[in-house]
Amino acid sequence: MIGKLPFFKLLFVLLLLSGIGLGLSAWVSEPKASPPNVVLFFIDDLGYGDLSCNGALGYTTPNLDRMAAEGTRFTSFLAAQAVCSASRAALLTGCYPNRVGIFGALGPGSPVGLNPEEETIAELLKEKGYATGIFGKWHLGSQQEFLPLQQGFDEYYGVPYSHDMWPLHPNQAKANYPPLHLIEGNTPGKEVKTLEDASELTPSITERALGFIRNHKKQPFFLYVPHPLPHVPLAASSRFRGKSSAGLLGDVMMELDWSVGQIMRELKQQGLDKNTLVIFTSDNGPWLNYGEHAGSAGGFREGKGTSFEGGHRVPCIIRWPGVVPAGRVCNKLLTTLEILPTVAKICGARLPKKTIDGVDMVALLKGDETATPRDHFYYYYRQNSLEAVRKGDWKLVFAHPGRTYEGFLPGKGGQPGPTTETHEFPVALYDLRRDPGERYDVREQNPEVVAALEKLAEEARADLGDDLQKREGKNVRPVGKVTK
Template sequence: MMRSSVRRKLLLFLTIALVFGVFLAAQQENVPAKTPNIVIFFIDDLGYGDLSAYGALGYKTPNLDKMAAEGTRFTNFMAAQAVCSASRAALLTGCYPNRLGLSGALGPESKIGLNPDEETIAEVVKQKGYATGIFGKWHLGSKEDFLPLQQGFDEYYGIPYSHDMWPLHPFQARAKYPPLYWINGNQQDQPIRDLEDASQLTPRITGKAVEFIRRNKNKPFFLYIPHPLPHVPLAASSKFKGKSERGIFGDVLMELDWSVGEIMKELNAQGLDNNTLVIFTSDNGPWLNYGDHAGSSGGFREGKGTSFEGGQREPCIMRWPGVVPAGRVCNKLLSTLDILPTVAKLTGAKLPGKKIDGIPFVDLLRGDESKNPRESFLYYYRKNSLEAVRKHNWKLVFEHPGRMYEGQLPGKNGQPGAAPEDHLYPKALYNLTRDPGERYNVLEQNPEIVAELEQIAEAAREDLGDDLQKRTGKNVREAGRVND
């Protein structure tokens, strides 16, 4: 009798436990048992053709090649805008930068920056108890109000803007820049006085990132590594200087590849490798008029500062063993805009309260090629000019003045060549399936495609505005601003 009573009590206990477990699972349906660490490398001015996995010549990037072999290489991945500050704002907020009132590359004395009211990836994952760190280039406002510790990051060590904004800039007659310093938290640290100091950018950032992993190995973390190089001026440490066939540019790329390898080794050493999503991509295409100090657009048209594919289509590799398929090439259209909502879904965090433009791609990330999360993309530049729209592989370019590298003699040894900013590009339609180099205007042959893309453009102008048509969007927010 006693045994029967014990059995009944045990059965009742197990039943209650099972029901409670099912309830919890239902509440956390989209949350993995252990949320992943997130590591994002965001490289400055890296072109589509600048990794050996994407066809680079004159040097090798073996750690990134290994990452591609163990993960997925994306071939249709877009930076949200082809310039520093705007592109970084989009990555961290999931918004087109013009929605945030931001454009271009903010200068050292800029009174604006990313509005602290906007929610970054760091703030999104902090809901779930993540440690957050950034080591590298910020460039979203150099005033203290806008620095990373005010934008959801626990730790910051890096430079506040591009490292050509310093007293050694070759055109000081036009732009008088203040001394450049490392920033530790909210405080100035050591100065970066010359190229010898600049040669420590990559190794110092790498060391800080490795230390962050070691200190936070027992909790989930978001690690953001926006390397300042290969933005000019180029500099490599003594360990890599003179080691490539490609000159200083190849040396810099070899050192950046080493940096990725050091981070991957540390993740493995701390037992975190299988629970970490690592994303590697770039803020915009190569600054082509710097010639032998610039990268390669991989055959795409134009480069940094343009709305052609060479300015915005970037190399992108994602790796998460056991989750992201190994050795895969994905040709689906995606953007840096889509990283924030994807990270939110993977971590079970809430999306920002304000409207964003990113689209989660978790199923596609995990290998479901039937998914096509992003169908269209907007190419904005300058303050708020809609220069092109895309749906699938059709791209409609509107008449606009813009930068032109083609036909110009590039510079050499760190000095830039010409890159006129006022070339008038005509309205054109390109089929990127057959013509990824955007050489053949098929506008007259496809009026129905043009009409469909014009509808997308009209909705964008209503929402975000268009300086080319002197229109203000209904849903544009204010950048952060400091008073004198």
């Protein structure tokens, strides 16, 4: 018995038992938590006011409202640029789109696309063992060398560009667009010929997303769902057609909310809910000249294709149970540029080797209200024109020609109303805290603010250039060009 052992033998036995205990303790310790999954919704032309939690009327978005109640809703969240391709390039690379050479909305057969040398969120997560899938609208180059499978995604199903770039475009000058095909991987598939075909976009994309979750539930995954709607032409499936009191737009919004609900429900059914970061946002504001077929900018000035808040400020909801505070509203300046560095940090991935413009917002996302990740933002548009700069709540708009919807009667029944692209906007300083509608120029009262913002603008011009001043930037990179 232990009590009769000599002292040194007793000590040896005790040390041996202690070592075995420590070994067993290490062996039975809890397994290391698996990396979180990431689901990123990127909705096309969704305005700030198009969710019922942001004030939408005539329909409700209960799944998104629930997501906001279970996560954090961001009220000063900006798309990096107020137009399709540029905004998507920024989201996936963490760069101002003009830094990577992407401008405007790339048309069918465009000889340029996102340069394969740029690193996307999908590529960074793929290095960490993530399965990567995109189901929806790509719009970063329709030539095969620019498609998602060449940009870090394992799976792709959707449309290569906006689904109004088809033979039924309401502007007959553009009716020579080629047929619009869904793409499966790298291969063109079914043609989207009619609005009835378009009405199946949301359901079919949703079903593919659900299948991706089921197929990859045992490994970490990055699921990117860039829904093509509510970009015109609007189309809702028979299940939702006529269900809202806000016309076809309301029906489309109800169906998009259903899609989010289906994906959230699938995550829960597969036991992935608590280990999945879900981000919901939009590529730019509403296309207002489409009238009742356009969404709402929520009271902000102008809409898609402008450097005013109605073009840039978009809904953003982020949910991750137990990590992102529930029922919280955050009013700090943030942008889609932040998504890449934030996701990379959360998932343990490296950052791109080349310069990016996004900043890590993990501390703020987790509830640290003292964190202020973004200090300022540059509003670029057209080819490479610096049209405004913001620091905190101050926004300096530079004199520039641009689109305006004001003073024009909007269209009806899916037909666009007139706009102008050459309205001359004057220099103006706005205090967005007191004047979010950008109506009152307060330059004369705040010369020191103007000077500080001009200094920031000069830094942007040196770095990225400015067509308005015929300046070339030192640190812009080439767009991808067709090599075949």
